[in-house]
Amino acid sequence: MSGAEGHQRLRRLLFLVPFVSRNPGLTVDEVARALGTERDALLEELDLLTLVGRPPFQPDDFIDIYVEDDRVYVDLHQRLSAPPRLTAAEGVALAAAATLLKPGPGDALRSAIDKLEKVLPQQALERFREMGKRLDVALEAPMGLAPVAQAIVERRVVAFDYVATSSGQAERRRVRPYELFSHRGQWYLSGFDVARGGERLFRLDRMGPLEVTPETFEAPREPPRASMPGAHQATSRVTVRFEPATAPFIRERFGAEARALANGRVEVEVPGDNLRWLTRWVLSFGGEAVVTSPEWAIRSVAEAAAASLESPPS
Amino acid sequence: MERTERLLDLVALLLDSKRPISWTELREAFKDDYGSGSLEACERKFERDKAELLELGIPLTWVKAGDDTPEGYVVERDAYYLPEVGLTADELAVLYAAGAAALASGAFPGSQDLAHALRKVGFFAGGPPIAPSVRLELGAVAEVKDLPLRLDGLWGAITTRKSVTLDYFSPHTKEVSHRVVDGYGLALRRGLWSLVGYCHLRKGVRTFLVHRVRSLAVNQSRPKSPDYEVPASFKLDEYVATWPWQHRFHPPLDVEVLLTGELAPLARSLFPAAPSADARGARVTVKATDLDGLVKYVLSLGPDAKVVGPAEAVARHRQLATAVLAAHQERPS
Numbered sequence: 008m009s010g011a012e013g014h015q016r017l018r019r020l021l022f023l024v025p026f027v028s029r030n031p032g033l034t035v036d037e038v039a040r041a042l043g044t045e046r047d048a049l050l051e052e053l054d055l056l057t058l059v060g061r062p063p064f065q066p067d068d069f070i071d072i073y074v075e076d077d078r079v080y081v082d083l084h085q086r087l088s089a090p091p092r093l094t095a096a097e098g099v100a101l102a103a104a105a106t107l108l109k110p111g112p113g114d115a116l117r118s119a120i121d122k123l124e125k126v127l128p129q130q131a132l133e134r135f136r137e138m139g140k141r142l143d144v145a146l147e148a149p150m151g152l153a154p155v156a157q158a159i160v161e162r163r164v165v166a167f168d169y170v171a172t173s174s175g176q177a178e179r180r181r182v183r184p185y186e187l188f189s190h191r192g193q194w195y196l197s198g199f200d201v202a203r204g205g206e207r208l209f210r211l212d213r214m215g216p217l218e219v220t221p222e223t224f225e226a227p228r229e230p231p232r233a234s235m236p237g238a239h240q241a242t243s244r245v246t247v248r249f250e251p252a253t254a255p256f257i258r259e260r261f262g263a264e265a266r267a268l269a270n271g272r273v274e275v276e277v278p279g280d281n282l283r284w285l286t287r288w289v290l291s292f293g294g295e296a297v298v299t300s301p302e303w304a305i306r307s308v309a310e311a312a313a314a315s316l317e318s319p320p321s
Numbered sequence: 322m323e324r325t326e327r328l329l330d331l332v333a334l335l336l337d338s339k340r341p342i343s344w345t346e347l348r349e350a351f352k353d354d355y356g357s358g359s360l361e362a363c364e365r366k367f368e369r370d371k372a373e374l375l376e377l378g379i380p381l382t383w384v385k386a387g388d389d390t391p392e393g394y395v396v397e398r399d400a401y402y403l404p405e406v407g408l409t410a411d412e413l414a415v416l417y418a419a420g421a422a423a424l425a426s427g428a429f430p431g432s433q434d435l436a437h438a439l440r441k442v443g444f445f446a447g448g449p450p451i452a453p454s455v456r457l458e459l460g461a462v463a464e465v466k467d468l469p470l471r472l473d474g475l476w477g478a479i480t481t482r483k484s485v486t487l488d489y490f491s492p493h494t495k496e497v498s499h500r501v502v503d504g505y506g507l508a509l510r511r512g513l514w515s516l517v518g519y520c521h522l523r524k525g526v527r528t529f530l531v532h533r534v535r536s537l538a539v540n541q542s543r544p545k546s547p548d549y550e551v552p553a554s555f556k557l558d559e560y561v562a563t564w565p566w567q568h569r570f571h572p573p574l575d576v577e578v579l580l581t582g583e584l585a586p587l588a589r590s591l592f593p594a595a596p597s598a599d600a601r602g603a604r605v606t607v608k609a610t611d612l613d614g615l616v617k618y619v620l621s622l623g624p625d626a627k628v629v630g631p632a633e634a635v636a637r638h639r640q641l642a643t644a645v646l647a648a649h650q651e652r653p654s
Contacts, residue, residue: 017325018377018437021332026444043436058326061333062350070333086336089402090441094378096480097438100431104423105416107457116419119412123442126404131378141479142430143557144509149590152455153415159454160414170583177583188456189512212590255492259532283623291621293613294644305649312646314624316639319579320601 019044020052020059024070024087032078053079061085095134098127102135103142111151148194149212152187154219155196159184164201164222168215182209183224199224243279245304248272253295279304286311327354328370332379336401341384341393372545405445413446422455428468428514430476430507468514471534472507475516478539479504482547488535497535498522503549506557507531517560519549528560564593566607566615573608576615577630580605584625591622604629616641 019042027038039049053072060069071083093101102120110116127135158165162183169180183199185206194211249257251271258265258273265273279285279301286308289296298304334350335342348356348363355363374381380400386392408416420439423429478485485504488497504518505526514531540548562568566576580588581602588596588603596603602625609615616638619626628638 013325014373014376015433017328017373018433020325020329021377022437022440022444026440029444041440043440055323055326056329059329059333061330061337068333085333086398087333090444091378091401092403093438093441094376094434096431096434097378097441100429100435101416101420101438101442103431104420104429104435106419107423108415108419108455114415115409115411116415119408119416122406122408122412123416126406128378128380128400130380138480140557141506141551142476142508143506143561145563156415156418156455157411160411168586170587177586186454186456213587215586255495259492287621287623290623290642290645291617292645293617293620293641294648297648309646309649311623312642312649315620315627315642316646317624319627319629320581 016052020056021087022090023052024056024072024081024084025089027072027079027081028084028088031080034077035074035079038079050074059085092126092128093123093131095127095131095138098123098131098135099138099142102139103144106144107148108152108156109148109150110153114151114153115157116151116153148189150214150217152194152211154217155184155187158217158219159187162223162226164220164224165198166218166220169209170213177215180207180209181220182207183226185226243301244276245279245285245298246274246276246300247289248274248297248299249292250295250297253292274299282307290315324370327351328374331370332374332396335381335394335396336398338395340390341395343391343393347394403441403444406442408442408446410446413442416442418455422457426457428472430472430514432469432473468532471531471537472514474537474539475504475507475531475534479506479518481544482549482551483544484540484548486538486540487529489529490533490535492533500529502527502529503551505551505555508557508561510561510563515561517557526555526560562611562614564614565618566609566611568611568614570611570613573610574612574631574634576607576609576612576628576634578605578607578615578619579603579627579629580622580625581627582625584622591626609634612637613641620645 023038023042026041027033030038030041033041035046035049039046042049044052053074056070056072058069062068067083068085069083070081070085070087072079072081074080101123105116105120108116110120124132124135155165164181165184166179166181168177170177181201182196183201184196185199186197188195188197196209196211196214197206198209199205200207248268249272254265254271254273257275261275265275267273277285277288282304285298285304289298289308290311298308330351331347342350344367347367355367357363371381380397381394382397383394384390384392417439420435424432424435424439429435475485477483482503484501486499486501489500490497499522501521502516502518503521504516506517508515508517516529516531516534517526518529519525520527578592579599579602580591580596584591585602588605592605592607594605594607596605598604607615612634616628616634619628619638620642628634
């Protein structure tokens with residue numbers, strides 16, 4: 008076993024004893040799942056623990072942990088009644104992950120991070136702050152996500168003004184929120200649109216301020232998982248060609264889907280269902296991307312570029 | 322005795338003891354490990370064990386003799402046990418959601434630390450709470466097979482300040498360069514991870530996209546001794562662009578952007594600058610160090626977004642929009 012594996016194992020075992028002590032009678036599979044390990048590996052760990060105790064190793068000095076009818080119990084935990092405190096590295100990893108949901112002043116995520124900092128041991132706090140400067144995560148969420156996440160947990164209907172990419176018009180929506188997800192730098196909320204009577208996907212950067220209403224809802228037994236935008240079966244495909252300067256980045260992003268053309272160009276096929284998204288995506292390359300088919304998509308990009316050239320309203 | 326077993330025995334002994342335990346007593350209690358062979362070798366072995374326990378956050382210290390107590394080693398129980406953090410159900414749920422989503426993304430540095438942290442915060446709640454459904458897609462590139470491994474390797478190297486040797490692929494030149502880098506930090510922007518550090522080849526601080534790292538090796542010599550110091554003035558945020566106009570290609574230029582129609586009420590989420598009211602909509606001033614990055618971003622917002630000043634920025638906006646128009650008016654070859 009390597010040093011790193013031994014380190015992880017020790018960490019797991021220092022958690023396992025107090026965990027079973029606090030949750031006696033869980034099945035082997037439940038304990039394995041809680042520890043993020045496999046059943047067989049857990050049984051090996053339990054075997055090792057029966058050898059652990061404190062000198063002088065009298066019978067009562069050993070940890071007494073055992074499996075009975077496929078359930079795990081501990082009778083003597085030898086003072087391993089709670090896990091060790093959070094380490095600086097654990098605190099940093101947790102705080103960085105929390106940052107992904109953009110904690111805001113006064114929200115549940117911010118207060119959770121503040122409470123965690125308070126229970127870090129003094130000697131770990133300095134290292135926590137130093138390590139915190141070395142990991143900087145931002146998912147460009149346009150708003151604090153904790154209130155949305157909280158509404159999902161509490162099954163509360165949310166309301167917001169929404170500018171749909173298809174219409175460009177702002178409308179008030181009431182939504183039963185199911186899932187938040189980020190895809191290619193964009194955050195989305197999937198949920199049941201009450202007025203429209205169906206599941207919809209909302210881009211967070213097109214939502215106005217969120218209102219969490221007192222109205223609750225019964226969540227479906229298994230809320231449907233929204234497809235990633237563009238992942239669904241598109242009814243039409245559009246071919247886009249990229250100039251040599253942009254081609255390397257397209258290869259990176261699309262991998263084998265990017266077809267090599269002559270003179271260092273590449274082309275890809277993308278879903279053509281959302282013309283508004285398509286034209287804006289092509290515009291964002293400033294002339295380095297050209298739609299080559301079908302004709303209606305070429306025309307749409309030309310019209311969008313012409314509209315961008317119009318003078319702003321006076 | 323297996324090392325893991327010995328370390329657990331040591332923790333159990335020290336946690337149970339009401340008084341410090343001397344080195345002599347430890348040698349007696351662990352005869353096969355600390356009590357046989359040369360004294361120097363036994364001391365070295367114990368120091369290694371101690372270092373491992375300290376790394377796990379176990380407060381093992383040596384205390385001087387008091388009036389009624391001998392000198393020796395102690396583990397303070399109050400400092401050892403994870404206290405009740407006192408998280409509310411909401412706090413626990415959102416924290417867990419964030420952590421679980423980061424873990425499930427498969428591309429988060431320090432994933433083992435994060436997994437342990439989540440277990441610990443859920444300990445007093447009796448297991449994982451009901452977390453809201455949150456999914457993250459990190460990486461945002463086609464080839465992410467080695468990304469988790471690279472991120473964990475780099476994070477380990479950064480936190481212990483060990484230099485790394487890496488092969489770095491440039492999509493521009495299609496060449497791989499061999500670099501020695503002192504890692505100063507990792508940053509995630511727009512779904513992409515960057516390593517920022519001192520590059521010995523370029524003799525300066527450079528930013529590397531982690532998905533372009535083809536191979537990685539951490540300096541294994543003297544693992545407990547850092548290879549470098551991070552300059553006190555270093556700020557990670559200064560080397561990674563959050564927005565496409567923040568790449569440092571030219572001196573800062575204040576660019577005025579006008580948002581009308583449907584985009585006016587979205588100004589705050591589309592730009593990280595406070596908008597000012599304009600009779601026609603919302604106006605934002607953006608400090609750009611990559612004008613093309615800004616102009617392309619504005620183009621992507623559609624015709625309700627316009628660059629309105631200064632003249633050179635307006636001209637560039639028109640130039641790129643004209644290029645798109647021209648390319649789509651001609652029959653593409």
